[in-house]
Amino acid sequence: MEGSLRDITRDVEIDQNGNLVLHIFLPRRGVEDILKIKLMNALGDIEGLNSVKVRFYTAQAGQPQQPPQGGMPQIPTLGPGLPPKRKIPGIKRVILVGSGKGGVGKSTVAANLAVALKKAGYKVGLLDADIYGPSVPTILGLKNAVVSVNDNQKILPVEKNGLKVLSIGFMLPNEETPVIWRGALLMKAIQQFMFDVDWGELDYLVVDLPPGTGDVQLTLAQNLILDGAIVVTTPQDVALADVKKAVAMFEELGVPVLGLVENMAYFVCPNCGERSYIFGKGRVEEYAKRKGLEILAQIPTEPSVSEASDRGEPVVEAYPESLTAKAFEELAQKVVKKVPIPQ
Structure with a gap:
């Protein structure tokens, strides 16, 4: 030291x-x-x-x-x-989806969790807080969407099939435009997304965080009453090492860790349906057991799922009978059980 x-x-x-x-x-x-x-x-x-x-x-x-x-x-x-934490008016529960590193499918998990909650009958919003790499517009087929403001100068989220969505990607000229902001401007943008948006009445707001441990996570934790965080990982050691930091960050910031999602847990052969653990098996379970955390879902790798995401169709809607869709629906059920809507 x-x-x-x-x-x-x-x-x-x-x-x-x-x-x-x-x-x-x-x-x-x-x-x-x-x-x-x-x-x-x-x-x-x-x-x-x-x-x-x-x-x-x-x-x-x-x-x-x-x-x-x-x-x-x-x-x-x-x-x-710091000033006391607040709730976003009209929103009953706020769930964060984070990861220790990029490339683990965090945004895909966040988007499909939001869609699965909506299919279960809840009023749901999805906030893409990954300012530097917004991918929610692509995953949901909203690359050409634009936002507007109401008479009170509040931002109105884009709505698709009953899901309310907001992303910095809706405000950029095109998907190739980079966001080059310093920390202060980044934090101001996140604060606007929290309190200058007319979300209406929502049961759940799912927040897709940027990877790692940085300004966005701190800003949200300092300003909002948060109901829980889900940490996404893949089976590889390199991903799991960073997950430990993400879990430690949420614990230190006082955000309850609801559990882990192991993405790309196994590959499903499109011809015979056989499962292959191409990235290894058991590491995530071992860490979760040691930490006393639940593995909320093990998401498989299916070729059709990747193709659906590229087309802007969440797998929960595009292939509702697939193993992947079923895994996301089970994830949504566990989230509702852990963080029920107050009566």
């Missing part, structure tokens, strides 16, 4: 199961979330560590700015910090 971090670390605890807790004293509020993410990214790959938690202590007005050396600071409460 750098010297400055050693200076503010007051205690380190680690148990026999590899659960690490850092106790850190800060002279002021405002940097906790960023520091948490940096610490988890730095420590997350250490062999033998199962989880990393950070506990912050902050001096309040009239109290000493440095605690006694050699022990925990005698400061039981934190000073004034």
Whole structure:
């Protein structure tokens, strides 16, 4: 660790199961979330560590700015910090879909989960918060869609087959236009998507996050009351290593992790229907068991499914009898069970 971090670390605890807790004293509020993410990214790959938690202590007005050396600071409460989290008006539940890295099919999972919830009779919205790589318009066949505003200057989502959808992709000249924004502008855009949109009355808002652990995740966690997060992975070790960071991030930000979705879990032969575990088997189950997480769904790889996505047809609608569609419907059922609509 750098010297400055050693200076503010007051205690380190680690148990026999590899659960690490850092106790850190800060002279002021405002940097906790960023520091948490940096610490988890730095420590997350250490062999033998199962989880990393950070506990912050902050001096309040009239109290000493440095605690006694050699022990925990005698400061039981934190000073004034961020404004209280809010709910989006009219939306009952907000579910995040994230991943530790790109290329694992996160957006496909988010889109088909939203469609499956809608087919189950719920009022559903889908927010594509992957600002730098919006793929929801392609998956849902909405590449030519544009948004409008109402008389109150609120953005109106695009609606398709009863599903309300919003993506930065609807606001770009074409799908090849890059979004080149700094963090402050990115966070402002996310805040607009949260509170300057007329979603109407929704049971569930599914949010497709960008991959990794960054500004968008922090902005949502700091501003919104979130009901849960689903983390998408594939069976490979390289994907699973980053999933551990994503799970740790949600835990540290106080977002309940509903479970994991293992995408591309196996290949289904289009001729004989035989299953082949081309990316390996068992790694995700082992990690989930160690963390006490549920595998909410194991999504197969079927050629027809990939073709449907390229055509802008979610598999839940295009091939409702396929193994993939059934897996997404089971995922939706588990989400409803874990996060029911309040009566």
